[in-house]
Amino acid sequence: xxxxxxxxxxxxxxxxxxxxxxxxxxxxxxxxxxxxxxxxxxxxxxxxxxxxxxxxxxxxxxxxxxxxxxxxxxxxxxxxxxxxxxxxxxxxxxxxxxxxxxxxxxxxxxxxxxxxxxxxxxxxxxxxxxxxxxxxxxxxxxxxxxxxxxxxxxxxxxxxxxxxxxxxxxxxxxxxxxxxxxxxxxxxxxxxxxxxxxxxxxx
Amino acid sequence: xxxxxxxxxxxxxxxxxxxxxxxxxxxxxxxxxxxxxxxxxxxxxxxxxxxxxxxxxxxxxxxxxxxxxxxxxxxxxxxxxxxxxxxxxxxxxxxxxxxxxxxxxxxxxxxxxxxxxxxxxxxxxxxxxxxxxxxxxxxxxxxxxxxxxxxxxxxxxxxxxxxxxxxxxxxxxxxxxxxxxxxxxxxxxxxxxxxxxxxxxxxxxxxxxxxxxxxxxxxxxxxxxxxxxxxxx
Numbered sequence: 405x406x407x408x409x410x411x412x413x414x415x416x417x418x419x420x421x422x423x424x425x426x427x428x429x430x431x432x433x434x435x436x437x438x439x440x441x442x443x444x445x446x447x448x449x450x451x452x453x454x455x456x457x458x459x460x461x462x463x464x465x466x467x468x469x470x471x472x473x474x475x476x477x478x479x480x481x482x483x484x485x486x487x488x489x490x491x492x493x494x495x496x497x498x499x500x501x502x503x504x505x506x507x508x509x510x511x512x513x514x515x516x517x518x519x520x521x522x523x524x525x526x527x528x529x530x531x532x533x534x535x536x537x538x539x540x541x542x543x544x545x546x547x548x549x550x551x552x553x554x555x556x557x558x559x560x561x562x563x564x565x566x567x568x569x570x571x572x573x574x575x576x577x578x579x580x581x582x583x584x585x586x587x588x589x590x591x592x593x594x595x596x597x598x599x600x601x602x603x604x605x606x607x
Numbered sequence: 608x609x610x611x612x613x614x615x616x617x618x619x620x621x622x623x624x625x626x627x628x629x630x631x632x633x634x635x636x637x638x639x640x641x642x643x644x645x646x647x648x649x650x651x652x653x654x655x656x657x658x659x660x661x662x663x664x665x666x667x668x669x670x671x672x673x674x675x676x677x678x679x680x681x682x683x684x685x686x687x688x689x690x691x692x693x694x695x696x697x698x699x700x701x702x703x704x705x706x707x708x709x710x711x712x713x714x715x716x717x718x719x720x721x722x723x724x725x726x727x728x729x730x731x732x733x734x735x736x737x738x739x740x741x742x743x744x745x746x747x748x749x750x751x752x753x754x755x756x757x758x759x760x761x762x763x764x765x766x767x768x769x770x771x772x773x774x775x776x777x778x779x780x781x782x783x784x785x786x787x788x789x790x791x792x793x794x795x796x797x798x799x800x801x802x803x804x805x806x807x808x809x810x811x812x813x814x815x816x817x818x819x820x821x822x823x824x825x826x827x828x829x830x831x832x833x834x835x836x837x838x839x840x
Contacts, residue, residue, distance in 0.1 A: 440629075441631065441632050441634065442631050443629045443630050443631040443632075444629075445626055445629050448625070448626060448629060449622075449626070452622060452625075456618070477618075478618065478621050479836070481618070481621060481625065482621070482625075483767070485625045485628065487698065487766075487767040488632055489632040489633060489634055489635050489765065490634075490635045490696070490697050490698065490765075490766055490767055491634070492634060492635075492636060492697070493634075495700075496699075498699075499698075499699030499700075500697070500698050500699040500700070501698075501699075502698075502699065503697075503698030503699035503700075503701075503769070504698045504699075504767065506698075506769075507698060507767060507769045510769075511828075511829070511832050512832075512836065514829060514832075515829060515832050515833045515836055518829065518833060519833060575699070577703055578699055578700050578701055578702075578703075579698075579699050579701070580701070581695075581701035581702075581703065581704070581769070581770060582703055582704070583703040583704070583705055584703075586703075
């Protein structure tokens with residue numbers, strides 16, 4: 405999950421600075437991932453620790469349901485292990501890992517529909533996700549989490565990926581299979597909608 | 608960090624299971640796979656066709672360039688299309704719909720452009736009563752492209768398919784374009800009517816074949832997923 409320092413670094417106009425703590429993490433992840441592919445157990449342990457909270461937060465934002473997110477997190481790591489040969493160094497690891505988490509989430513949705521399984525209702529509030537409070541110019545985190553949960557899924561996803569985890573719009577476009585411009589539009593609309601929601605609730 | 612430790616406890620079993628399974632893996636390179644499939648398929652296809660049918664005579668380097676150059680350009684663009692299709696198998700590297708549609712459009716435009724260029728340089732039509740040659744052209748293209756598309760989808764199973772249908776259709780279309788380019792170097796008839804009736808239909812046919820393979824693959828993937836997940840629900 406993005407640290408408070410990362411969130412502070414977010415420009416109020418929505419631009420991500422050129423070099424953040426996440427960039428340093430990205431470099432470390434690429435090195436660890438290459439070693440993981442070579443069978444290095446220590447690299448795997450470190451990679452696991454670095455990715456776990458980030459993927460957990462992403463799955464929480466997708467499912468809006470903590471138990472389901474934790475269940476899918478296990479599946480994501482299994483899939484990540486099985487698909488580790490698909491990572492191509494020195495490309496960034498996070499879009500690849502988040503892409504796997506997204507794939508797992510979508511497969512779970514499809515299997516639920518196929519099996520007629522009931523998917524647990526989403527929570528009214530988004531727990532444990534990085535909230536871009538600074539980007540909105542408001543410190544009211546509780547209201548933000550509630551408002552975030554009310555955003556359309558595609559807008560919330562693009563907004564959090566950019567403002568919460570610091571992905572570029574080009575990376576988001578490649579993760580979601582859309583144009584970078586479309587990712588930017590989704591994120592921007594999400595911010596606008598959040599402002600409306602917070603304005604309406606006095607946030 | 609406390610949160611990480613909490614998760615670490617929850618996931619200790621999974622972690623030790625994965626640690627026990629650590630071994631070096633061979634990396635999946637979509638670009639290398641695409642290039643390998645195209646070079647191998649095109650080379651083997653062209654050599655086979657040459658030994659079976661021979662190559663049309665050319666009267667010099669300039670004519671060779673006019674007749675074969677556009678086909679080689681079509682092969683190059685099809686290679687990129689296959690590479691893009693394979694990129695859909697790598698998480699976080701999905702080409703956007705504009706890239707995919709753009710390259711598909713360019714490849715189809717090149718297919719038509721090659722027809723115009725070769726006909727403009729050396730116009731030859733089917734002889735009267737030689738309709739069986741039309742079927743031969745379609746058959747040869749399908750015989751070349753269908754196994755190549757099947758091979759590509761089989762190789763693609765190493766990737767993680769988030770968009771299997773896009774991969775199946777575009778990958779198969781790419782192999783059909785390569786097969787078409789190879790056969791067009793051998794087929795002596797450049798009349799656009801012949802090309803559109805006997806060569807071009809192989810493209811949508813092989814793309815549909817790729818879609819079918821992708822459907823089967825996707826179903827199996829989903830079934831395996833359901834079998835793995837349902838006992839835990």
